[in-house]
Amino acid sequence: MIVVIVNTVLIVSGISGLLALLLVIADMLFANYGECKININGKKELNLKGGSSLLTLLNESGIYLASACGGRGSCGFCKCKITQGGGPLLPTEKPFLNKTEINNQIRLSCQVKVKEDISIEIPEDIFNIRKFKARVTDIKDLTYDIKELTLQLIKPDSIDFKPGQYIQLEAPPYEKSKQPVSRAYSISNAPFEKDFIQLIIRLVPDGLCTTYVFEYLQVNDIVNVTGPFGDFYIRDTQADMLFIAGGSGKAPIKSMLEYLVKNKSRRKMVYMFGAQTKKDLYYTALLEKYEKELLDFTYVPVLSKPTQECEWEGKCGYIPPYFPEYIKDPKNTEAYLCGSPGMIAAVIKGLKENGVPEDKIYYDSFA
Amino acid sequence: MEINAFIIFIAAIFTSNILLTNFLGMCSFLSVSREVESSLGLGLAVFFVMTFTTAINFVVYHFILVPLNIIYLQYIIFIIVIAAFVQLTEMIIERFSPVLYYTLGIFLPLITVNCAILGVSLFLVIRDYNFLQSVLYGAGSGIGWFIAILALAGIRQKVKYNYVPAGLQGAGLSLIITGIMALAFIGFSGIVVIQ
Numbered sequence: 001m002i003v004v005i006v007n008t009v010l011i012v013s014g015i016s017g018l019l020a021l022l023l024v025i026a027d028m029l030f031a032n033y034g035e036c037k038i039n040i041n042g043k044k045e046l047n048l049k050g051g052s053s054l055l056t057l058l059n060e061s062g063i064y065l066a067s068a069c070g071g072r073g074s075c076g077f078c079k080c081k082i083t084q085g086g087g088p089l090l091p092t093e094k095p096f097l098n099k100t101e102i103n104n105q106i107r108l109s110c111q112v113k114v115k116e117d118i119s120i121e122i123p124e125d126i127f128n129i130r131k132f133k134a135r136v137t138d139i140k141d142l143t144y145d146i147k148e149l150t151l152q153l154i155k156p157d158s159i160d161f162k163p164g165q166y167i168q169l170e171a172p173p174y175e176k177s178k179q180p181v182s183r184a185y186s187i188s189n190a191p192f193e194k195d196f197i198q199l200i201i202r203l204v205p206d207g208l209c210t211t212y213v214f215e216y217l218q219v220n221d222i223v224n225v226t227g228p229f230g231d232f233y234i235r236d237t238q239a240d241m242l243f244i245a246g247g248s249g250k251a252p253i254k255s256m257l258e259y260l261v262k263n264k265s266r267r268k269m270v271y272m273f274g275a276q277t278k279k280d281l282y283y284t285a286l287l288e289k290y291e292k293e294l295l296d297f298t299y300v301p302v303l304s305k306p307t308q309e310c311e312w313e314g315k316c317g318y319i320p321p322y323f324p325e326y327i328k329d330p331k332n333t334e335a336y337l338c339g340s341p342g343m344i345a346a347v348i349k350g351l352k353e354n355g356v357p358e359d360k361i362y363y364d365s366f367a
Numbered sequence: 368m369e370i371n372a373f374i375i376f377i378a379a380i381f382t383s384n385i386l387l388t389n390f391l392g393m394c395s396f397l398s399v400s401r402e403v404e405s406s407l408g409l410g411l412a413v414f415f416v417m418t419f420t421t422a423i424n425f426v427v428y429h430f431i432l433v434p435l436n437i438i439y440l441q442y443i444i445f446i447i448v449i450a451a452f453v454q455l456t457e458m459i460i461e462r463f464s465p466v467l468y469y470t471l472g473i474f475l476p477l478i479t480v481n482c483a484i485l486g487v488s489l490f491l492v493i494r495d496y497n498f499l500q501s502v503l504y505g506a507g508s509g510i511g512w513f514i515a516i517l518a519l520a521g522i523r524q525k526v527k528y529n530y531v532p533a534g535l536q537g538a539g540l541s542l543i544i545t546g547i548m549a550l551a552f553i554g555f556s557g558i559v560v561i562q
Contacts, residue, residue, distance in 0.1 A: 011437055015444060019451035026455050030462040088469055 039119040055110040064129045071110035078109045085118030128160055136221045142282040145203045146248055150196060158194040161187055163234060163255035167227030171212035183209035188251035190258035202248035232364040239334045241267055244319060244347050246274040246339035250283060252364055253338060261293050269297040270326045274319050276305040278312060320350025330355035337363035372499045374559055379507025381555040385483050386515040387548055392483030396516050397541050406520035409474040414509030416478050417487055420449050421505025424488040425498055445488045453479045483512055
């Protein structure tokens with residue numbers, strides 16, 4: 001009996017082993033695609049070992065296409081234009097692409113296997129996106145629930161960004177979260193200060209990343225940030241500018257203002273900041289300083305719940321009713337908004353009613 | 368059993384259709400028959416794999432299992448051989464013919480567990496076919512399976528535009544259609560019977 005069992009096991013494993021060996025050899029012979037060239041925007045060329053997905057190969061070369069699902073083909077973020085190579089469109093990509101995208105040769109980079117030389121087009125900004133290691137050098141309270149975080153970049157040690165763009169801060173696994181979580185925060189310092197970044201973070205009750213920053217993060221800790229991302233930045237025109245922010249939405253606008261101060265901008269600017277009470281106001285001295293330094297800049301804090309303090313000589317209520325007072329030339333006004341989705345929606349409605357063209361309203365909504 | 372190999376081939380397609388008389392390979396038959404296009408791909412893949420695995424399994428059975436006196440292992444060995452063959456084919460097709468890969472390739476992994484493929488290999492042992500008979504039986508069964516899924520897909524595409532009572536939608540109606548198709552194929556049985 002034992003002999004039979006041993007024989008059976010030996011034979012079955014022998015045959016399976018043989019077939020496995022055959023498959024390994026075949027894998028080496030057939031699945032080896034050798035070196036493939038990836039041509040990016042006709043400017044840059046990467047020589048890489050073929051056989052993996054385009055997304056993986058780009059990531060390995062330090063080019064970070066957005067992806068939320070890790071290459072499983074379920075989020076549809078990693079779109080890029082493939083002008084040559086890449087094979088036919090796959091059924092796994094179709095659900096994520098519309099007709100225009102298909103005609104424009106847009107593909108999902110996680111589904112495209114690189115088996116031959118391939119040419120792709122991606123926005124230039126993506127080259128700029130890096131993963132940074134940074135040291136926390138300062139954590140400062142701006143209000144009772146808003147902190148300013150200063151991060152000294154270690155590796156790489158400098159960042160190029162446009163004022164208004166954001167980075168993703170990664171909170172490592174800690175007591176309240178078993179996995180690392182990444183959240184987006186706007187950079188609040190000016191782009192000419194390349195070796196550090198500042199973030200303004202407001203405590204979100206039970207927020208995984210903000211709780212980490214408020215309760216666990218210490219000066220001298222090392223954190224990971226990725227960026228810069230986003231298309232919320234100053235348009236280089238001569239139009240009047242209207243900045244509107246709420247809560248921690250001051251971050252991108254502070255970066256923009258510092259940039260405008262540095263460049264001695266002569267544009268007409270108004271900054272309306274919505275908060276609930278006097279306690280929620282911050283950077284007031286700094287903004288008053290900007291009022292002196294800039295040719296034509298007005299800072300207008302508006303409090304929605306000033307309680308008895310409405311002896312406070314500023315504006316009360318919500319922002320939109322004050323638009324007629326501050327928008328002098330609506331057709332020639334660019335609006336830059338940063339705040340919660342609810343506030344953004346209300347403000348956009350108010351701006352349109354006051355004649356500001358929709359294509360001149362730029363916003364960054366924290367979802 | 369000395370039947371002309373060509374007769375076996377014809378019989379495997381029509382009168383002894385592996386799907387419609389033995390009802391093997393039902394799961395992929397039902398799930399991939401929504402559109403003619405995809406059923407075409409799966410049908411071709413089944414035909415291809417069936418033809419080759421019957422040939423390989425014939426050799427494995429008569430030159431390995433019988434001499435070593437381990438016929439009782441045929442189930443396991445056949446399955447392993449089929450799995451390895453499918454894997455190998457997928458690799459080769461992916462490498463050399465992208466077009467074929469995108470029509471056949473995505474269906475290949477489905478076939479590893481298609482019982483019609485294993486069934487054909489087991490039938491050739493039970494019925495004691497010689498090599499030529501086995502290969503033609505495999506090819507015939509593949510074509511038969513192909514025709515059956517193509518017919519069902521065609522019918523289901525038409526059904527899609529008609530009113531179907533809630534209780535019959537999906538697999539229910541597909542099984543009834545398959546049953547009627549099986550009855551129709553019995554009409555061929557006057558020509559030749561091989562089992």
